[in-house]
Amino acid sequence: MAAFTSKDVARIAGVSQSTVSYVMTGKRPISERTRKRVLDAMEQLTYEPHSGARALAGRRTQVVGLVVPFGADGQIFGLLPFIETIASSARAHDHEVLLVTADEGSAGLRRLAGRALCDAIIMMDIEEHDDRVPVAAALPVPVVLIGVPADPAGLHCVDLDFETAARMAVDELADTAHDEIVVLGYPASAMERGLNFVGRVLRSARQRARARGVPLTVIEPVEHGQEATAEAVDQLLARRGGGRLGVVLPHNDSIGPILRALRTRDVLPGRDISVIGISPDPQAEESDPAYTNVSEEPRDVSRRAMETLFWLLDPAPGVERPGVDLVAPRLIRRSTVMPIPSN
Amino acid sequence: MAAFTSKDVARIAGVSQSTVSYVMTGKRPISERTRKRVLDAMEQLTYEPHSGARALAGRRTQVVGLVVPFGADGQIFGLLPFIETIASSARAHDHEVLLVTADEGSAGLRRLAGRALCDAIIMMDIEEHDDRVPVAAALPVPVVLIGVPADPAGLHCVDLDFETAARMAVDELADTAHDEIVVLGYPASAMERGLNFVGRVLRSARQRARARGVPLTVIEPVEHGQEATAEAVDQLLARRGGGRLGVVLPHNDSIGPILRALRTRDVLPGRDISVIGISPDPQAEESDPAYTNVSEEPRDVSRRAMETLFWLLDPAPGVERPGVDLVAPRLIRRSTVMPIPSN
DNA sequence: TTGAAAGCGTTACCAA
DNA sequence: TTGGTAACGCTTTCAA
Numbered sequence A, B: 001m002a003a004f005t006s007k008d009v010a011r012i013a014g015v016s017q018s019t020v021s022y023v024m025t026g027k028r029p030i031s032e033r034t035r036k037r038v039l040d041a042m043e044q045l046t047y048e049p050h051s052g053a054r055a056l057a058g059r060r061t062q063v064v065g066l067v068v069p070f071g072a073d074g075q076i077f078g079l080l081p082f083i084e085t086i087a088s089s090a091r092a093h094d095h096e097v098l099l100v101t102a103d104e105g106s107a108g109l110r111r112l113a114g115r116a117l118c119d120a121i122i123m124m125d126i127e128e129h130d131d132r133v134p135v136a137a138a139l140p141v142p143v144v145l146i147g148v149p150a151d152p153a154g155l156h157c158v159d160l161d162f163e164t165a166a167r168m169a170v171d172e173l174a175d176t177a178h179d180e181i182v183v184l185g186y187p188a189s190a191m192e193r194g195l196n197f198v199g200r201v202l203r204s205a206r207q208r209a210r211a212r213g214v215p216l217t218v219i220e221p222v223e224h225g226q227e228a229t230a231e232a233v234d235q236l237l238a239r240r241g242g243g244r245l246g247v248v249l250p251h252n253d254s255i256g257p258i259l260r261a262l263r264t265r266d267v268l269p270g271r272d273i274s275v276i277g278i279s280p281d282p283q284a285e286e287s288d289p290a291y292t293n294v295s296e297e298p299r300d301v302s303r304r305a306m307e308t309l310f311w312l313l314d315p316a317p318g319v320e321r322p323g324v325d326l327v328a329p330r331l332i333r334r335s336t337v338m339p340i341p342s343n
Numbered sequence C: 001t002t003g004a005a006a007g008c009g010t011t012a013c014c015a016a
Numbered sequence D: 001t002t003g004g005t006a007a008c009g010c011t012t013t014c015a016a
Helices: A006-013 A017-025 A032-045 A051-058 A076-092 A102-114 A132-137 A162-175 A188-193 A196-212 A226-238 A252-264 A281-286 A298-313 B006-013 B017-025 B032-045 B051-058 B076-092 B102-114 B132-137 B162-175 B188-193 B196-212 B226-238 B252-264 B281-286 B298-313
Strands: A063-068 A096-101 A120-123 A143-146 A156-160 A180-184 A216-219 A245-249 A274-279 A292-295 A324-327 B063-068 B096-101 B120-123 B143-146 B156-160 B180-184 B216-219 B245-249 B274-279 B292-295 B324-327
Touching: A006 A017, A006 A032, A017 A032, A051 B051, A063 A076, A063 A102, A076 A096, A076 A298, A076 B076, A076 B096, A096 A102, A096 B076, A102 A120, A102 A132, A120 A132, A120 A298, A132 A143, A143 A298, A156 A162, A156 A196, A156 A298, A162 A180, A162 A196, A162 A245, A162 A274, A162 A292, A180 A196, A180 A226, A196 A216, A216 A226, A226 A252, A245 A252, A252 A274, A274 A281, A281 A292, A298 A324, B006 B017, B006 B032, B017 B032, B063 B076, B063 B102, B076 B096, B076 B298, B096 B102, B102 B120, B102 B132, B120 B132, B120 B298, B132 B143, B143 B298, B156 B162, B156 B196, B156 B298, B162 B180, B162 B196, B162 B245, B162 B274, B162 B292, B180 B196, B180 B226, B196 B216, B216 B226, B226 B252, B245 B252, B252 B274, B252 B281, B274 B281, B281 B292, B298 B324
Parallel strands: A063 A096, A063 A120, A120 A143, A143 A156, A156 A324, A180 A216, A180 A245, A245 A274, A274 A292, B063 B096, B063 B120, B120 B143, B143 B156, B156 B324, B180 B216, B180 B245, B245 B274, B274 B292
Antiparallel strands: A096 B096
16 A cells, blocks of 8 residues: 555556556547556556646646635525535546635635645635625636625626525415515624625515515514514514415524414414425425425535536536526425415 | 745745745744745745645645545534534644545545545544445554444544433433433434444443333334334323333434424423433524433534544654543433422 | 755656 | 656755
């Protein structure tokens, strides 16, 4: 296990070291005969190329930097499918994934690029006005954002289409003959952080409700914690005037507490009130009750982000990628929307 | 931003390249005067050393490989605190974190070592008989396991002390005058995978209950899914003979469904029955009802694992680390254990 | 306390 | 279709 080099492979295969290199990179035509001898030698020595040497000589690290929103608070629930999909896509392209936490801020980005730790960067959890975005844009490596900032500064972004998500929720409630829609908004902290989707969701919901002729109210902010949630829910229930009331819950973290508050008040979603969340599927599925949700499609979003990233690393001729790539959400019906009355 | 090298720094500082290197590594005494000039030059150029070149010449990557249990099913709920703590500890030692998913199996390990991608490896979610452990033990880089396999093969392991965890749960119920204890066990799949703690928990609980003179029954397997859970819960409730019944739930994934089943049956934990989970804190805290739990201490476990890892990379003279390092759990009382009757 | 120079293991150019 | 060889940017020995 004393770590063989391409020189060893060359010796065993009876070829030059450069030939070994060309067999690996495929950047030069190699006769079938030599190729086989080289591959055999590699096999025999269980040879693996030294990544540092390769990075130094070839100026390619075969590493993707991934900036994840740890350290930052927030919707950590749905994080894993993103990371998982990114890791698997990287692997499929023979790339490694280097983890950087968001609490490092721009310094993390500069380190990734400055030390030549990676060939490209994926950055998650982008805020509307995000300090890191201008820094990222100036980096000598391509950066793909998951999330859409106010000014993408020329960077490629991928995200859920939150406008459509809000519209789908409103449509579902309008289609099922609801008389009124209430959106329970975000906590003040989220609004201050200017997460890119907060505004998009509320605006789109309002607009669609108007178009569908259903009155829509937004209650916000909805803070975390027992009492704050209780208060918001009471405010919500006060609006129930015998009509069919539908609630849209666009903020992951508050959905659980809100459902609990409803239960405490003996208000049963799907019977007394309708509830639609914008949230990761597993959360909706495992919640009690399992609620109808508009999915955040972490796998689609991540996959598209990685497609863009590898395209930037190796632009296919004639193919283009959109600057802002919005992924269509999917509405999954569970039991929390009251069916249309049969009369 | 054209990436400066240590040669540039040397030129600006008016010293040799080797001096720049020695300033960075501190492996040679440098006069205060030269040191300052070098540091100034670095600052001025915003110099960052090329990690590939450094790895090649110095045979140190300053990278920690992290094998996470994605792709594998399972208790993904509590995963993030582990990753977060590991990332932060790595950063504190000026190391990067390279992510490898468990579904790559031993191939991932061999790649990490063979390509010189990292200096050391942390591997999570170790099964009792884990194919990767012998491979890891033969690697030319140190490996620290989070989890304890049947045969650690000389590797260092860190994990929660599940024996003590089980004992604490039993003690808490015995101390609060319970007449009977039931442990709702693991699904068959977990038992087959031979997760290292399954056996440890049940054995220790049985033993402690005997010592405390409280009858203890284990119901297992408890499969996932609505009906399976319901069945287990009915089986559980059938044991209630007017006495004080305490339940221990050692398996994360089943705790939510079980609590739900209890609620459906109008059995209120903390009033009609007692419940203690062995689970991550946030899960216990955010559950409804928030239940008394024995914490898995992901932060402590990860921190100790990283301490061991950096000790292996740079053994301090005179200091030793235990081969198997078990972290003490902590019991957090919430509302699901019935208080001692006051009479 | 410092400098010069020989590697480290690849890639890629220049020849053949 | 192949081989020789000069980088790549750092660390570290050997000299001074």
